[in-house]
Amino acid sequence: MKAFIHKGEKGLKGTAYQEIEEKQPAAGEVRIRLIYAGLNHRDLFVLERHKENEPALIIGSDGAGIIEEIGSGVEGFHIGNEVIINPSLGWINKSSSPPEGFEVLGLPDHGTFAEKITISAANIEPKPKHLNWEEAGVLSLAALTAYRALISRANVKPNDTVLLPGVGSGAVTFLLLFAKAIGCRVIVTSRSEEKRKKALKLGADVAINSASNWEEALKGEKVDVVIETVGAATFNQSIHQLKKGGTIVTFGASAGDEVTINIRNFFYGQFNMLGTTMGSRDEFREMLHFISRYNIKPVMDKVFPLSEATNALLRMNEAEQFGKIALKIGNEPN
Missing domain, CATH: 3.90.180.10 (Medium-chain alcohol dehydrogenases, catalytic domain)
Incomplete structure (x- = not known):
């Protein structure tokens, strides 16, 4: 063959x-x-x-x-x-x-x-x-990874605000579709104007330039959850956008494995940081049911x-x- x-x-x-x-x-x-x-x-x-x-x-x-x-x-x-x-x-x-x-x-x-x-x-x-x-x-791989990150790990709920840096990959487009199906407000970032426009057409509520000052672009808005798939290039800006008590879930490092964070700001913010990768057969079957229920492609x-x-x-x-x-x-x- x-x-x-x-x-x-x-x-x-x-x-x-x-x-x-x-x-x-x-x-x-x-x-x-x-x-x-x-x-x-x-x-x-x-x-x-x-x-x-x-x-x-x-x-x-x-x-x-x-x-x-x-x-x-x-x-x-x-x-x-x-x-x-x-x-x-x-x-x-x-x-x-x-x-x-x-x-x-x-x-x-x-x-x-x-x-x-x-x-x-x-x-x-x-x-x-x-x-x-x-x-x-x-x-399979991207949808399972997105499902576990968003639902099993971040445990998002309707009306949560979710930040997705680096929209464009298969996993992040699934995250966008899944979060909107649940009823979340979704903010995405990308350096590409074309990708930002496509994300808005898919249902993103806000799309900002990754190269901008995120706090200024979002006019001070904070988020409940960040699903961080980029890595070093965006990690600290992602944490900075969290509400107190917010959660950041990470499974990607395409732009660098190592980051330095301000630990004092992190514990004062009462933030949660969770790692994830792939998922179980149970979650794969849950994901298949989820996409069928919401007609997600x-x-x-x-x-x-x-x-x-x-x-x-x-x-x-x-x-x-x-x-x-x-x-x-x-x-x-x-």
């Missing part, structure tokens, strides 16, 4: 589109013919983390397709079922933190940037009926064929996208 793999030199220079051997499903596994896959910033991190002396790795965490073969002991699924992949490996029950052994599909295990994938039946769910194949293929940016995955990754690396980038892999069923 054809696959987009990484081997050897770190980064995009170590990638190739080539033939790779298919894996037969073992007990408890299924093999899926993939129709679409989706990109995440994690894919770029994997290209740096995958060691040069390790075997070739198929990257990618998101995907949707059709079951074509089933291993022994699998119950509840049949050949021909349309399914979506949950990339959260080894995290079944909702909990405050993932269990030992938790991993994400696409490193260390082979991922979704291939014509087929063999995966545990515990990591698939029926494809949401209101999503087309393209939308289903890009949903991923914001789509652009579709590339699997053979052009390098160009897709370059687009994401340059932060040119607004929403999710998809890879078209197989033909949709008639």
Whole structure:
């Protein structure tokens, strides 16, 4: 089968589109013919983390397709079922933190940037009926991450004011859609005027320039919750915008891992800081129910064929996208 793999030199220079051997499903596994896959910033991190002396790795965490073969002991699924992949490996029950052994599909295990994938039946769910194949293929990682951050961790309520720095990524567009569905007031930031306009069309109440003085731009308005996905470039401004007793949830560091904060201001503000990453199977199923209930669909940016995955990754690396980038892999069923 054809696959987009990484081997050897770190980064995009170590990638190739080539033939790779298919894996037969073992007990408890299924093999899926993939129709679409989706990109995440994690894919770029994997290209740096995958060691040069390790075997070739198929990257990618998101995907949707059709079951074509089933291993022994699998119950509840049949050949021909349309399914979506949950990339959260080894995290079944909702909990405050993932269990030992938790991993994400696409490193260390082979991922979704291939014509087929063999995966545990515990990591698939029926494809949401209101999503087309393209939308289903890009949903999983970003939507699960956003759901846990906003609902499980921040515990947002209707009428809360939520600040989302750096709108444009798949995760932040999901955060915007989810928060508006709950009934929150949503403020977004972006350096891009085009992205700010798109966010307002999606329902954001306020969109400000990330390069501005946020306090001045918001005329002193403070927020209940910040979901911080950017990192060092925005972290302190994010904290500064919190109401006393407010909560900041962080799961991203695309603009730097290390920040310095004023601890005295932090404890006088009675702030809460929470980390999060991905989510459990329980939360994945909750998220699927949530998007079906509110008819939420991923914001789509652009579709590339699997053979052009390098160009897709370059687009994401340059932060040119607004929403999710998809890879078209197989033909949709008639």
